[in-house]
Amino acid sequence: MKYGLFLGCNVPAVRPDVERAIRLTMPVLGADLVDLEGSACCPAFGSFPSADETASLAISAWNFCIAEEAEVDLVTECGSCYSSLRIARSKLLESEEKREQVNRLLEPTGKQFRGTVKVRHMLDVLFNDIGPEKIRESIKYPLENISAIVQYPCHTLFPSEIVGFDSLSGRPRMFQKLVEALGASVQTYSRELQCCGGAGGFVKGSFADASEFAFKKLRAIKKETDAEFIVASCITCLQHLDRMQDELNKKNNDNAYSLPVFDYNQILAVCMDFNPGEVASISTISRDEFIRNIRKK
């Protein structure tokens, strides 16, 4: 199995430890990652898609062309990249007019969009191509007697027609099964499928309300579960749930919220015995003690 690793902007710049974890864990599971040399921003919804549709599609097509030349499907961890690229691809495939406009823009670059490669999310590849069984066999430190909650990336659920890969986007279970494959138990709670609220302009445009939106989720986790950590598979969920616990602690003037937040490939990498200093070293809420406990077993 070979995939083109689409990095986007946030993973390589803000949380490179996630990139490291992906690059180390996927080959162990038989998924070889090829670099998409010269790839750019997806582009993010708040950039070109909010200003000029054709320019936006041209940038997505630029990225697709690089994967087409390498003859690999793109795989990405970032929910926004995934959704932006999926939606762009479906627009380009649906409309001959848009395809022609974009190819006219691409022509001087020597590229041409053909639509021969797909866009996959990391969870999709992990579950549907690799499978929980293989993951279970690959780990050295199982997460026995540890309970988790999972944060489903909204961009992989809706609109299900375009981005979906779980059997039921309204009641997804794949992510839970992937975390269970690491030995942990996964608890559900009332606001499980509520998005993290960290993407787009909500946080910037209405900080207090956006924070309150995340606090509701965090309070529900605390009240309804005894989860010891959170697993995400989207750079925004990862950063936001980490940062918002800190904000909530500041507001309450205590330290009540201290759940370590991991990207799936990060916790997988720790369970596989890769160096935590490389695969899970950047966070606001400390993950060190949690990691030490896993490795003690």
Next chain:
Amino acid sequence: MIDLTKTNTGLWREITDNCGDIRKCFNCNTCVAGCPAAEGDPPLFIRNLVRKVLLGLEDELLEDETPWLCVTCSACEEMCPMGVHPFEVCLDIRRWQSKNDETYIPAATAEIFETGHTQAVGQVQEKRKAVGLEAVPPTIIKFPELLKIFQEMLRNTDIVRENDYMFRS
């Protein structure tokens, strides 16, 4: 009071491109009920935006910054019973606003033009090396000659042509 005889009744044709037929919207509120940004202040109510578009309230719509609160979760897109595609309505309105008032054009477009990215991907070399990665990732930031071609491509788009002072290489 708004004089409805003086509004732009053709506005919806001008704005809608990727969304569904917004005339089918019956104000059911589904797009608001599940929307994180509907909890903002002021709140994002897609159904109200749809009304503004349909009634042709150009001035009100141009001043309305709520479309920019959207977190892009697409819950509304999934749930709207009338196939209006509320999230696409949101993006269609943003594009119309950007076209009619350049101050709406997101700074991130210029960043992408300049570096190919929305983050300082090329300026976190120590941070990347510390986790065992190449100092500069193999994206467009590593290949200046490709970035030049990328910029040439974007120079032929409407947004860059019409606002060239914003886009510097």
